[in-house]
Amino acid sequence: MKPSSSTSEALFERARGRMPGGVSSPVRAFGKVGGAPRYISRAEGPFMWDEDGNQLLDFCLAWGPNILGHAHPGVVEAVTRTVRDGLAFGTTHRHEVALADLVLEAFPEAQLTRFVVSGTEAVATALRLARGSTGRALTLKFTGCYHGHVDSMLVKAGSGLVTQGLSDSKGVPEGLAATTVVVPLDDEAALAAAFEKYGPQLAAAIVEPLPANNGLLVQRKAWLEALRAHCTRNGTVLIFDEVINGFRFHFGGYGRLMGVKPDLTTLGKILGGGLPVAAVVGTRELLSQLAPLGGVYQAGTMAGNPVALAAGIATLTELKKPGTYEALEALGAHLESRWAQRGRGLGLRRFGSLFWPYLDAVTPPTTAEAIRADVVARYHDAYRGWLDRGVYLPPSGYEVGFLSTAHTTAHVDRLLDVMLEA
Numbered sequence: 001m002k003p004s005s006s007t008s009e010a011l012f013e014r015a016r017g018r019m020p021g022g023v024s025s026p027v028r029a030f031g032k033v034g035g036a037p038r039y040i041s042r043a044e045g046p047f048m049w050d051e052d053g054n055q056l057l058d059f060c061l062a063w064g065p066n067i068l069g070h071a072h073p074g075v076v077e078a079v080t081r082t083v084r085d086g087l088a089f090g091t092t093h094r095h096e097v098a099l100a101d102l103v104l105e106a107f108p109e110a111q112l113t114r115f116v117v118s119g120t121e122a123v124a125t126a127l128r129l130a131r132g133s134t135g136r137a138l139t140l141k142f143t144g145c146y147h148g149h150v151d152s153m154l155v156k157a158g159s160g161l162v163t164q165g166l167s168d169s170k171g172v173p174e175g176l177a178a179t180t181v182v183v184p185l186d187d188e189a190a191l192a193a194a195f196e197k198y199g200p201q202l203a204a205a206i207v208e209p210l211p212a213n214n215g216l217l218v219q220r221k222a223w224l225e226a227l228r229a230h231c232t233r234n235g236t237v238l239i240f241d242e243v244i245n246g247f248r249f250h251f252g253g254y255g256r257l258m259g260v261k262p263d264l265t266t267l268g269k270i271l272g273g274g275l276p277v278a279a280v281v282g283t284r285e286l287l288s289q290l291a292p293l294g295g296v297y298q299a300g301t302m303a304g305n306p307v308a309l310a311a312g313i314a315t316l317t318e319l320k321k322p323g324t325y326e327a328l329e330a331l332g333a334h335l336e337s338r339w340a341q342r343g344r345g346l347g348l349r350r351f352g353s354l355f356w357p358y359l360d361a362v363t364p365p366t367t368a369e370a371i372r373a374d375v376v377a378r379y380h381d382a383y384r385g386w387l388d389r390g391v392y393l394p395p396s397g398y399e400v401g402f403l404s405t406a407h408t409t410a411h412v413d414r415l416l417d418v419m420l421e422a
C-alpha cells in the first residue's frame with residue numbers, strides 16, 4: 001500500500017505560497033522527481049520520520065554532514081552541554097582553538113585556518129585570498145564541479161544547475177563570469193592549453209579533487225598531479241574544495257590520500273557535524289594575508305559559533321577513533337560487491353562511503369559532458385517508488401548517495417532490495 005503523505009503535501013502547499021518554490025535550497029523542491037517533498041519531523045541514526053509518521057531509511061544524510069548518522073549521541077551531548085553556556089558570544093573562545101587543533105592535525109601541509117559558516121563562504125574567502133596574494137584576477141574551474149553559489153563560480157557548476165537545466169545563473173555580471181575560465185575534467189590537453197593561454201593571469205585553480213556534485217567523477221591521480229604542476233609553474237594558487245571530501249575517507253583530505261598538496265583547502269559539511277561550520281585551511285604565508293593580519297578582508301557575525309564548533313569537535317573526535325574509516329570502507333565495499341552481483345550490469349561508482357548509481361549497463365563516466373540525461377532520467381522515474389518503499393535517496397540523479405557509521409550491511413541490503421527490484 002502506498003504510504004500517506006497528506007501532511008507533507010499540505011505543508012508544501014502552504015510553503016509554496018510563502019517561500020520561492022516552497023524551499024530554502026532549490027533541490028529540496030523535488031523538481032526532477034516530482035510530487036511533494038517529505039516534511040521531516042525527526043531523525044535518528046540512519047532513519048528520518050516524516051510528518052505523516054513514515055520511517056525513511058536515509059542515504060542523503062543532509063547532503064553529507066551526518067557521517068555519524070543523525071543525532072549521534074556524542075554530538076548531541078556536546079551541543080546540549082555547550083548550549084547551556086550561551087548560544088553566541090561574538091568573541092574568541094576555547095572551542096575555536098580545539099577545533100583548529102583537530103583541523104591542522106588533519107591537514108599537515110597547512111599552518112592556519114579561518115572558520116566561516118558555509119561552504120560557499122569558504123570558497124569566496126579562498127578565491128579572494130588567492131586574488132589578493134597574487135594580484136591576479138582570473139580563476140580556473142572545471143565543468144561539473146560545484147563550489148557553492150559564489151557569483152564567479154556559477155559557471156558550468158554542476159548538479160543544482162544541471163538539474164534545473166540552466167547552464168548559468170542570472171544576476172551574475174558578465175565581467176564577473178568572465179573572470180572564470182572553465183575546462184573539462186580528465187583532459188590534460190585542455191588543462192595545458194588553459195595554462196598556456198591564461199597561466200600568468202590565473203590567481204587560482206579550484207577543483208573538487210574528487211568531484212561529487214555532478215555524479216561521482218573519480219579523476220586519475222596523474223591528472224591531479226598535472227594540475228598541481230601547472231599551478232606551481234605559473235604561480236597559481238591551487239585550491240582543493242573538500243567541502244564534501246574532507247574527513248570523509250580518512251582523518252584528513254582527499255588530496256593527502258592522493259599524495260597531491262593544495263595551497264588552500266576549503267572544508268564544510270562534516271566539519272560542523274550537522275551544524276553550520278566551514279573553513280579555509282592553508283599555509284601561514286597565504287592565511288596571514290587575511291584581516292586582521294593582512295589586507296584581504298573577511299569577517300562574520302556567526303563565524304566560529306561556539307555551539308556549532310562543539311558539534312564539529314565532537315564529530316571529528318568520534319571520527320578519529322580507531323576503526324571508524326575502515327568500517328565505512330567495508331560498508332561501501334559491501335554495497336559495491338552486492339550491486340555487482342544483483343545489479344544486472346547497471347553502473348555504480350563508489351568511493352569510500354560515497355556512491356552514485358548510473359542506471360545503464362556501462363561504466364559510469366568521468367566527465368560531466370559524458371553524463372547522459374536519459375540515464376539520469378531513469379533514476380528520476382524510479383525515485384517515487386523507492387520513496388514509497390521507505391528509502392530516501394537524494395532527489396536528483398546527479399547527486400551522490402552517502403553512507404554513515406549508523407548504517408549496517410542490513411541497511412545497505414535493504415537499499416539494494418528497493419532500488420534493484422523496481
Ligand SMILES: Cc1ncc(COP(=O)(O)O)c(C=O)c1O
Pocket residue numbers: 117118119120121123146147148149208213241242243244268269278
Ligand atoms: C564541493 C562543494 N563546495 C562548496 C559547496 C557549498 O557549500 P554550502 O552549501 O555550505 O554553501 C558545496 C555544497 O554542496 C560543495 O559540495
